[in-house]
Amino acid sequence: MAGKASKKQAQANVQALKQLHTVLGGVLSLVLLRLVFSSKKRWFWMVILHLPAAACTYMLEKNGRPRFDSSGHVVREGMDLAQKGLTEWMFDIVYLTLLADSGVVVFNTMKFWYVMLLVPVYIGYKLKGIAGPMLGGNNNARAPSESSTAPAAETKSKRQAKREKNGDKVRYKYK
Template sequence: MAQKAAKTLAAHNTAILNRTLLLTLVIHAFFILLRGVVWWSTFTRKSLILYILLCFPSFFIQFQFERIGRPTYGSSPGELRKSGEDLEAKGLTEYMWDVLYWTYGCVILAAVLGDWAWWWWIVIPAYSAWLAYTTFTGARGGMSKFAGEDNAGAPQAGSKRQQKMEKRGGQKVQYR
């Protein structure tokens, strides 16, 4: 059984992408049905512009997932050319899923509660800024350890062997 891991990943990606596509269609149909048909008086040009503008990132993310995650098959049955990237990877892929699901929630809230619910979408850029800040401060804190300084600015003690030698009164290490 050649390429078992690749075939498993391809089947898993296909299931995830099909489920996500169905969920996207249901949620956006719910929005259009509820705002356009049921509450036709609340479906204005402003609502349509907000809907298109704030759903565009989720459409783009969905397109990217389809492009990188959808497996490709050869001409003969069962011939897997490319299994696609792992859609459960950490990092950017994980953040893209967060944006997608948060947008789904905002679409549902906007369909039920009205246009003011789109303000919940502001959480996504705020979350991005918080992630960038914590990454930067973590990297800055990590770089100070390479410079030989602790977070408090005091010199670092060195290795355990050096600490033991200093404790016994042996060879002293001078810090500058």
């Protein structure tokens, strides 16, 4: 029973990495077949445009791959590849790259790579949501003049008002 959670996470990580490498291998082999007769300029751009996905794949592989000892016991389960946040964003970058590669394979155009412009826009949106309240971007705060004119009764919930009303009553008598 000991280590069941780490074994479960290690198995999930192995499955996620296997799925990622299977999809990557299939799409990239089709891209290479399409690029066999292409110009050097197109090869250059494909290498440059694949660098972010290669970096993300490397980080996912390095940090998410579990390590086992010779008897098959989990030594290190790796970071959880199903977690939200940066790990999810790395998977998104890889999948957006595969989407752009699909456009290259099917339509023989590099215009699908414009979808990668969404990555910095999305990161900016997420950072605004995280850093906005810290930098004073809280739009829900009232101006000082508005808060002084608002009655205090409006700020209390119904539950608070009911508790204050019934607070002085004795409910139980003990003998």
